[in-house]
Amino acid sequence: MSAVITPFRQFVLKVHSRCDLACDHCYVYEHADQSWRGRPKVIAPHTVDRVAARIAEHVTRHGLERVDVVLHGGEPLLAGHERLSAIATTLRAALDGHCRLGLHVQTNGVRLDDRFCEIFAEHGIRVGISLDGDRAANDRHRRYASGRSSYDQVIRAVERLRGRRELYAGLLCTVDVANDPIAVYEALAALRPPRIDFLLPYATWDAPPERHSETAYADWLITIFERWEADGRPASVRLFESIVRTTRGEPSLTEAVGLEPSTMIVIDTDGAYELVDSLKVAYDGAPATGHDVFRHALDEVAAHPGVLARQRGLEGLSATCRECPVVGSCGGGLYTHRFRAGSFDHPSVYCADLFKLVSHIQDRTKMSSHAIPYACLDSLATGLGSADDVRLLAQAQRSVRRALIAALRPRAAGEVWELFARMDQDHRDELEQVLAHPYVRVWAVGCLRGEHPVTYLANIAAAAMIRTGQDVELPVAVIGGAVHLPTVGTLHGVGGDTVTLVARSGRITVAGHPAPEWHAVRTVSSGDYSIVLEDADPHRDCHQWPTAGRLAQHEAAAWQEAFEPAWRLIEKEYPQYAQGLRAGLTTLTPLAPASGGRDVSSTARQAFGAVAAALPADPATLALLLIHEFQHVKLGAVIDLLDLFDRSHTGLYHAPWREDLRPLEGLLQGTYAHIGVTDFWRARRHAVHGADRDTAEREFARWCGHTVAATETLAASGALTPVGERFVARMRETVVAWQRELPGLADRPNTAI
Structure with missing residues (x-):
C-alpha cells in the first residue's frame, strides 16, 4: 500500500439500485456495465x-473535519421514508x-412528498433534483417506461423544495x-435554484x-453562459464557476x-466499493474495485490503481492534454470521457468543446470583469x-450593462441594432451616459426574462442621439401611455405600443399624434453636484416600496429644498461618504x-447608482x-x-x-x-446638542451593538469564501473600533453589546 494516500471526502451511497423512470440516457441501466442486475x-x-x-x-x-454523503441510486426515494430516515440516523x-x-x-x-421533506429537514439532508429544462427538453429523455411524462411530478417536487429553502x-x-439552450436555462432559472449543474x-x-x-456542446453551453452572465449570475452554475475559479488558480x-x-468513492447496495459511477459507460466491470465494506478499510480502496489514476493531476493526462494552453482549467475533462479502446490515455471525447468553452469563458471574464486591488x-x-x-465599481457595472445589451441582440430589430451599433462607434460617450442610467439595467434584465419589451432599445438609442x-x-x-427617453425626458399622453418619435431642432414629438405633453428629465442639485430626480422612468417601480407618480411642480420643488441642505450636511459632517456618493x-x-x-427608502439590486426614498421630514433624515x-x-x-459567499448556501x-x-x-x-x-x-x-445629542448617543450605541453582533454571525456562518471572510473581518474591525468609544467599553476592545 502506498505510504501516502489522498483521503476520501465524498461518498456516494447507493441506497436503492432500481428506478421508477426509464431515462434513455441513464448511465446505470443503458450503457456497458450492467452490474446493477445482481x-x-x-x-x-x-x-x-x-x-x-x-x-468513521x-x-x-x-x-477530517467534514465529509459529505450523497444518498443515491437508482432512485433513492424508492428506499422509502423509514429506511432513508434510519440510514441518516x-x-x-x-x-x-x-x-x-x-x-x-x-x-x-417524482416520489418527493411532504413526509420525505419532514425527514430531510429532521436529518439536515439537502435535496438535488434531476431536471433537463422545460417540458419539451425534460420529456425527451426523462420518462416512465410507458413513455409517460414525468415533468409535472418533478415540478411539484421542486415547488415543495422552494417552500423549504433549507x-x-x-x-x-x-x-x-x-x-433550445435558452428555453432550458429560462425554465431552470425560473425555479430559483441555489445551484444548477450542467x-x-x-x-x-x-x-x-x-x-x-x-x-456543438460548447456552443450550447456558451449560449447559456452569456445569458447567465447578462442576468447577473442569478444562481450558482458549478461548471462555469469552476472554469472561472481554475483560471484564477483556485480549486x-x-x-x-x-x-x-478526486476524493470521491461509490458504495453500492451490497457494500461493494466502486469507482466513479460514470465509468459504467466505458465497459462492463469498469467501476469495480474488488473491495467491499465488510473486508476492506477505505485506506485500502484509496490505494487502488483506479482511484490513483484519478488523482495524478497533470501527470495523469495524455501528452496532447499536457501541452494544451487551457489544461489548467480543463484538466483533461472527466476521466470517463477519455476512454478509447481499453485506455484512458487520451484527450476527452469533448476535447474541442472544452477547449472552446474554457477559452470563451476565460476571454469573456477577462474582458468583462474588473480586478479589485x-x-x-x-x-x-x-x-x-x-x-x-x-x-472602479461603476466601470465594472459598465461591462455588466454591455453584456446585458449584447444578450438582447438576437431579439432586437435589425435596423435598431445597427443604429445602436453606430451610436456605440461614433458617439460612445453619449450612449454610455444613457446606458449608465440605473433603470436601463433593470429594463434589460426584465427584457431577458420576457417582462419588458425589447423595442425599448430604440428609446435608448434615440435618447443618445x-x-x-x-x-x-x-x-x-x-x-403606460408615455414615451420615455432615459436621461432626456418623457412624452406623456401617447397611445399604442409603438410610435414614431420625431426630434428636430430641439423639439421632440410624435409623428401623426396630437401634441403630447413633453417633460424634460428633472434634477436636484447642491452647488456643483446634480443628480436625476427620476419620477417618470417606467422601469423604476422595482423597489421594495411603491414609487411616487409624476411629481407636481411644488413636489419637485420640495425635493430640491430637501436635497440641497442634506447634501451640504453630508459634505460638512460626513465627507468620508461624500466622495463615494x-x-x-x-x-x-x-x-x-x-x-x-x-421614513422609507430602498435600492434595487439591478439599479446601480439609484437610491429611492419617500420625502422625509428634514434634511438630516x-x-x-x-x-x-x-x-x-x-x-x-x-x-x-x-x-463573497457560497451562492448555493440556503x-x-x-x-x-x-x-x-x-x-x-x-x-x-x-x-x-x-x-x-x-x-x-x-x-x-458631536454636531447636535441637548435632547438631540441624547438621541444620537442612544442610536449610535444601538446600531453599533447590532452591527457588531451581525458581523459575528456572518463570520460564524461557515458560508463565506476566503475573500468574503477578509471583507467581513474588515467590516467587523471598523465597528469594533467604534464600539470602544461607548461609555464603559473603552477597556473591552473585543466585547460586543
Whole structure:
C-alpha cells in the first residue's frame, strides 16, 4: 500500500439500485456495465452499519473535519421514508463527535412528498433534483417506461423544495444539444435554484455523443453562459464557476474540469466499493474495485490503481492534454470521457468543446470583469470607499450593462441594432451616459426574462442621439401611455405600443399624434453636484416600496429644498461618504409616502447608482437615508464582481434589526448598510446638542451593538469564501473600533453589546 494516500471526502451511497423512470440516457441501466442486475434492490441495515463504521474509521485516521454523503441510486426515494430516515440516523450517530457530516440526496423527484421533506429537514439532508429544462427538453429523455411524462411530478417536487429553502440544493441538467439552450436555462432559472449543474452526457471515444458540429456542446453551453452572465449570475452554475475559479488558480468545484485529485468513492447496495459511477459507460466491470465494506478499510480502496489514476493531476493526462494552453482549467475533462479502446490515455471525447468553452469563458471574464486591488477591497469593506474605489465599481457595472445589451441582440430589430451599433462607434460617450442610467439595467434584465419589451432599445438609442444634437425619426416603445427617453425626458399622453418619435431642432414629438405633453428629465442639485430626480422612468417601480407618480411642480420643488441642505450636511459632517456618493450616486427616485409618516427608502439590486426614498421630514433624515442606501449600492456592485459567499448556501440567520430570519446575502447587505447608519449617528452626536445629542448617543450605541453582533454571525456562518471572510473581518474591525468609544467599553476592545 502506498505510504501516502489522498483521503476520501465524498461518498456516494447507493441506497436503492432500481428506478421508477426509464431515462434513455441513464448511465446505470443503458450503457456497458450492467452490474446493477445482481445488486440488492435496497441496502440492508447491517450494510449501512458497516458503511458508517468504515467512514468513521477513515475520518478518525485522517483527522477530517467534514465529509459529505450523497444518498443515491437508482432512485433513492424508492428506499422509502423509514429506511432513508434510519440510514441518516445511522450515519449521523457514527460520525457525531468525529466530523461535520453533510448529507445530500439526488433524486428524480417524482416520489418527493411532504413526509420525505419532514425527514430531510429532521436529518439536515439537502435535496438535488434531476431536471433537463422545460417540458419539451425534460420529456425527451426523462420518462416512465410507458413513455409517460414525468415533468409535472418533478415540478411539484421542486415547488415543495422552494417552500423549504433549507432543503433545496439545486437542479441537475443533462445537456442535450437538440434542446433550445435558452428555453432550458429560462425554465431552470425560473425555479430559483441555489445551484444548477450542467452535465455533459456520459460518452467515450468508442461510444461518442451525438452532435451536429464539432463544438456543438460548447456552443450550447456558451449560449447559456452569456445569458447567465447578462442576468447577473442569478444562481450558482458549478461548471462555469469552476472554469472561472481554475483560471484564477483556485480549486474546481467539480470533477468535470480542473486538476484536483478526486476524493470521491461509490458504495453500492451490497457494500461493494466502486469507482466513479460514470465509468459504467466505458465497459462492463469498469467501476469495480474488488473491495467491499465488510473486508476492506477505505485506506485500502484509496490505494487502488483506479482511484490513483484519478488523482495524478497533470501527470495523469495524455501528452496532447499536457501541452494544451487551457489544461489548467480543463484538466483533461472527466476521466470517463477519455476512454478509447481499453485506455484512458487520451484527450476527452469533448476535447474541442472544452477547449472552446474554457477559452470563451476565460476571454469573456477577462474582458468583462474588473480586478479589485486588495487596498480597494479593504477600503470598501470598512463601509467607506474613496471616489476612485466607487469609480472602479461603476466601470465594472459598465461591462455588466454591455453584456446585458449584447444578450438582447438576437431579439432586437435589425435596423435598431445597427443604429445602436453606430451610436456605440461614433458617439460612445453619449450612449454610455444613457446606458449608465440605473433603470436601463433593470429594463434589460426584465427584457431577458420576457417582462419588458425589447423595442425599448430604440428609446435608448434615440435618447443618445438627442443628447448629441442629432435629428431623430425612429419607431420607439410606448409604455403606460408615455414615451420615455432615459436621461432626456418623457412624452406623456401617447397611445399604442409603438410610435414614431420625431426630434428636430430641439423639439421632440410624435409623428401623426396630437401634441403630447413633453417633460424634460428633472434634477436636484447642491452647488456643483446634480443628480436625476427620476419620477417618470417606467422601469423604476422595482423597489421594495411603491414609487411616487409624476411629481407636481411644488413636489419637485420640495425635493430640491430637501436635497440641497442634506447634501451640504453630508459634505460638512460626513465627507468620508461624500466622495463615494459623488462618484456613484446618479439618481434619486421618489417613493410614495408610507402610512403613518414612516421614513422609507430602498435600492434595487439591478439599479446601480439609484437610491429611492419617500420625502422625509428634514434634511438630516434625507442625508441618513442617502448614506444608508448607497451602502447597498456599493455592496451590490462588489457582489457582482466577487463571490463573497457560497451562492448555493440556503441557511437563514437572525438580523438584530428584523424579526424574520434572513438569507446570508440579506444579512450581509443589512450589516454593511448599518455600518453607514452607525457612522451617521456616531458623527451626529458631536454636531447636535441637548435632547438631540441624547438621541444620537442612544442610536449610535444601538446600531453599533447590532452591527457588531451581525458581523459575528456572518463570520460564524461557515458560508463565506476566503475573500468574503477578509471583507467581513474588515467590516467587523471598523465597528469594533467604534464600539470602544461607548461609555464603559473603552477597556473591552473585543466585547460586543
